[in-house]
Amino acid sequence: MYKLHLGQLSAAEFMAEYWQKKPVLLKGGFANFVDPLTPDELAGLAIEEEIESRIVAQTSPGQWQLETGPFQDYSPFGEQGWTLLVQAVDHWHPEAAQLIEPFRFIPNWRIDDLMVSYSTPGGGVGPHLDQYDVFIIQGQGKRHWRVGMPDASLQPICPHPRLLQVTPFVDCIDVITEPGDILYIPPGCPHDGISVDASLSYSVGFRAPAQKDLLTGLADYLIEQDQSGSRYTDPQRLPLTDIGRISDSDLDQVQQLLLGLVNNRALLASYFGSYISHAKHELDATEPEPHYAVDEIIEYLEEGSVLARLGGLRICYHQAGSADDIQLFINGLTITLPAAALQFVQLLSEQVQLDETACQWIAADQNRAGLLTELINLGYWYFVE
Amino acid sequence: MYKLHLGQLSAAEFMAEYWQKKPVLLKGGFANFVDPLTPDELAGLAIEEEIESRIVAQTSPGQWQLETGPFQDYSPFGEQGWTLLVQAVDHWHPEAAQLIEPFRFIPNWRIDDLMVSYSTPGGGVGPHLDQYDVFIIQGQGKRHWRVGMPDASLQPICPHPRLLQVTPFVDCIDVITEPGDILYIPPGCPHDGISVDASLSYSVGFRAPAQKDLLTGLADYLIEQDQSGSRYTDPQRLPLTDIGRISDSDLDQVQQLLLGLVNNRALLASYFGSYISHAKHELDATEPEPHYAVDEIIEYLEEGSVLARLGGLRICYHQAGSADDIQLFINGLTITLPAAALQFVQLLSEQVQLDETACQWIAADQNRAGLLTELINLGYWYFVE
Numbered sequence: 001m002y003k004l005h006l007g008q009l010s011a012a013e014f015m016a017e018y019w020q021k022k023p024v025l026l027k028g029g030f031a032n033f034v035d036p037l038t039p040d041e042l043a044g045l046a047i048e049e050e051i052e053s054r055i056v057a058q059t060s061p062g063q064w065q066l067e068t069g070p071f072q073d074y075s076p077f078g079e080q081g082w083t084l085l086v087q088a089v090d091h092w093h094p095e096a097a098q099l100i101e102p103f104r105f106i107p108n109w110r111i112d113d114l115m116v117s118y119s120t121p122g123g124g125v126g127p128h129l130d131q132y133d134v135f136i137i138q139g140q141g142k143r144h145w146r147v148g149m150p151d152a153s154l155q156p157i158c159p160h161p162r163l164l165q166v167t168p169f170v171d172c173i174d175v176i177t178e179p180g181d182i183l184y185i186p187p188g189c190p191h192d193g194i195s196v197d198a199s200l201s202y203s204v205g206f207r208a209p210a211q212k213d214l215l216t217g218l219a220d221y222l223i224e225q226d227q228s229g230s231r232y233t234d235p236q237r238l239p240l241t242d243i244g245r246i247s248d249s250d251l252d253q254v255q256q257l258l259l260g261l262v263n264n265r266a267l268l269a270s271y272f273g274s275y276i277s278h279a280k281h282e283l284d285a286t287e288p289e290p291h292y293a294v295d296e297i298i299e300y301l302e303e304g305s306v307l308a309r310l311g312g313l314r315i316c317y318h319q320a321g322s323a324d325d326i327q328l329f330i331n332g333l334t335i336t337l338p339a340a341a342l343q344f345v346q347l348l349s350e351q352v353q354l355d356e357t358a359c360q361w362i363a364a365d366q367n368r369a370g371l372l373t374e375l376i377n378l379g380y381w382y383f384v385e
Numbered sequence: 386m387y388k389l390h391l392g393q394l395s396a397a398e399f400m401a402e403y404w405q406k407k408p409v410l411l412k413g414g415f416a417n418f419v420d421p422l423t424p425d426e427l428a429g430l431a432i433e434e435e436i437e438s439r440i441v442a443q444t445s446p447g448q449w450q451l452e453t454g455p456f457q458d459y460s461p462f463g464e465q466g467w468t469l470l471v472q473a474v475d476h477w478h479p480e481a482a483q484l485i486e487p488f489r490f491i492p493n494w495r496i497d498d499l500m501v502s503y504s505t506p507g508g509g510v511g512p513h514l515d516q517y518d519v520f521i522i523q524g525q526g527k528r529h530w531r532v533g534m535p536d537a538s539l540q541p542i543c544p545h546p547r548l549l550q551v552t553p554f555v556d557c558i559d560v561i562t563e564p565g566d567i568l569y570i571p572p573g574c575p576h577d578g579i580s581v582d583a584s585l586s587y588s589v590g591f592r593a594p595a596q597k598d599l600l601t602g603l604a605d606y607l608i609e610q611d612q613s614g615s616r617y618t619d620p621q622r623l624p625l626t627d628i629g630r631i632s633d634s635d636l637d638q639v640q641q642l643l644l645g646l647v648n649n650r651a652l653l654a655s656y657f658g659s660y661i662s663h664a665k666h667e668l669d670a671t672e673p674e675p676h677y678a679v680d681e682i683i684e685y686l687e688e689g690s691v692l693a694r695l696g697g698l699r700i701c702y703h704q705a706g707s708a709d710d711i712q713l714f715i716n717g718l719t720i721t722l723p724a725a726a727l728q729f730v731q732l733l734s735e736q737v738q739l740d741e742t743a744c745q746w747i748a749a750d751q752n753r754a755g756l757l758t759e760l761i762n763l764g765y766w767y768f769v770e
């Protein structure tokens with residue numbers, strides 16, 4: 001639906017020059033931009049308990065307020081100087097979810113969610129930096145954006161315990177964005193966007209786990225799998241008098257045990273796929289009641305149905321070698337499939353919509369149809385036609 | 386107080402031949418053995434909410450019952466066929482804690498706790514195996530012990546969800562233990578002890594973390610220290626169409642990030658010391674009220690006081706090189722000290738009692754006295770004279 005124009009750049013040039021390196025304005029990145037939702041629809045989402053929303057307001061210079069949703073009433077915030085931010089809108093709003101698709105030259109697992117913000121005139125979250133890449137798409141209205149390069153001399157300031165802003169920064173981009181303009185901002189680049197009038201913006205955010213997240217995830221995975229692994233052993237130990245000391249050889253073995261986990265490539269792949277495919281925010285999955293039988297599904301697929309993938313569903317796969325089994329990861333679930341299923345796995349993970357042709361191809365094979373039936377019964381794919 | 390007799394063996398021979406290799410009966414290991422506590426005292430501990438106790442009873446052949454404490458009344462269990470087991474008795478009973486001391490040719494961090502059990506005639510926990518080394522000291526009464534070698538063909542049986550027993554095993558030790566006899570049993574060796582008459586036994590247990598424990602501990606440590614570490618980065622990424630795939634180079638970097646943590650030797654030492662010095666069971670620490678001032682402590686030390694270390698307090702240290710700072714770990718707490726403090730660190734970690742001479746030596750130095758004051762104020766050392 002949305003088509004990305006990188007100006008003079010090819011996707012390869014964008015990746016080589018800017019991705020994770022420096023911010024850039026993609027002027028008119030989406031030509032003739034039409035907002036996928038209205039401020040009213042956004043407010044409708046912010047009413048929901050299970051949708052994460054917050055309002056950031058500047059009450060006076062240097063004084064900030066942060067409220068978390070749900071929100072029923074915006075009158076306390078007045079006519080200007082505040083922003084409503086709603087997280088994971090792609091989970092709830094299929095049209096808005098379309099905004100992510102043009103960025104899928106970057107792998108699924110790296111893409112996080114779509115955050116949508118509505119700002120009143122003068123509204124913004126203040127100068128700050130994030131740990132993640134983001135494409136910020138300007139929707140209706142205009143916004144004055146300033147973006148700088150990473151700068152170790154910037155100091156964090158916390159005008160509110162949950163707002164991490166930074167001291168004033170030198171900008172390399174200073175622009176008034178208009179509908180369809182896109183700002184790409186790498187991790188660590190300070191940025192500040194102040195709404196000129198009432199405006200919408202859409203942030204396609206990325207996911208880049210930190211060392212601690214990876215380790216915690218691996219520990220949780222081992223616990224979940226009820227895998228203890230081997231224990232510390234010391235059959236070679238000598239009696240000693242320096243009994244308080246943790247010796248270097250004690251530590252060596254502790255390290256070897258940890259290395260044994262981290263160097264287990266099969267474990268690593270299984271863990272990472274399961275971990276990274278898990279959505280951070282709630283999904284809008286509704287299981288069909290009663291569940292479908294495979295035969296029913298085959299009938300619908302043959303008849304010319306079209307299926308859509310649930311918004312925000314995270315799907316990726318790993319295959320060690322081209323003859324090896326494939327592990328397909330869907331929202332933390334792992335499904336092991338033979339190497340021959342690669343085309344099907346790629347179809348599921350690359351297409352957010354399965355058209356008639358794809359559906360008929362799936363219907364022609366009992367295994368494919370069987371797996372799709374399970375996924376439909378989980379509420380992960382659903383009929384749109 | 387208790388002196389260990391290894392028979393013909395030196396400690397070095399015991400370690401070389403048996404430790405973590407095969408079970409052995411140390412006949413008369415403690416000569417003229419006198420129980421450090423009575424069954425009544427044990428029952429007194431089992432009344433306490435904060436002390437972990439359980440009763441295992443064989444109600445009929447193959448039928449087992451497990452109840453967790455505290456216990457007020459033993460009449461429901463009858464006159465025979467049951468055992469009361471109390472964990473971490475060394476935390477609560479200084480005389481019983483003495484039973485651990487003769488085994489301190491093995492480093493502090495490897496020693497876990499003292500479990501004490503009281504069995505009625507015919508009582509026992511059934512044939513089972515443990516993941517840890519144990520020295521089982523026979524107290525009053527007699528017990529019929531059978532011990533076998535590790536055997537992969539043994540099947541786990543669960544006569545009760547929390548009792549993990551094994552199928553019948555071939556024994557290499559079959560003995561009636563008498564007061565002062567000690568059985569050493571390495572991890573994985575099946576064993577079964579059936580009380581001949583009313584008897585007490587004392588298990589000095591060891592600690593050997595599994596891979597999962599080590600990883601979980603490291604993850605918790607990073608969270609506690611609020612260390613996120615570096616994040617996944619991919620500035621070299623090319624645009625791609627196979628967007629579902631977690632590529633080998635994606636995984637390579639995940640692995641490198643994890644290896645970066647595990648190969649950080651300073652982090653590893655700090656983490657492991659903090660982790661392994663943390664007692665699994667509650668300590669009986671009571672902070673003196675009001676806290677002592679250093680000057681007061683120095684006065685008492687000079688006057689000829691004797692101090693005892695809190696039972697079950699775990700203390701160990703690590704020093705990378707002999708000129709480097711020492712990290713002293715006490716029940717999860719880390720204290721960094723200059724290399725010159727080694728003698729003091731060794732004194733604290735090797736002696737469960739600080740005699741007059743030691744106390745006067747500590748009093749002579751403001752830094753030593755200052756640290757000891759803090760430790761006394763935590764309830765970790767206390768005056769006995």
Ligand SMILES: O=C(O)CCC(=O)C(=O)O
Binds near residue numbers: 116117125201203
């Ligand atoms: O939409 C906003 O007000 C803030 C957007 C932003 O800073 C981001 O997406 O990183």
Ligand SMILES: O=C(O)CCC(=O)C(=O)O
Binds near residue numbers: 468500504
């Ligand atoms: O004391 C008991 O009844 C059981 C002791 C035991 O099996 C052990 O300490 O491993």
Ligand SMILES: [Co+2]
Binds near residue numbers: 191
């Ligand atoms: Co931002």
Ligand SMILES: [Co+2]
Binds near residue numbers: 513514
């Ligand atoms: Co045992």
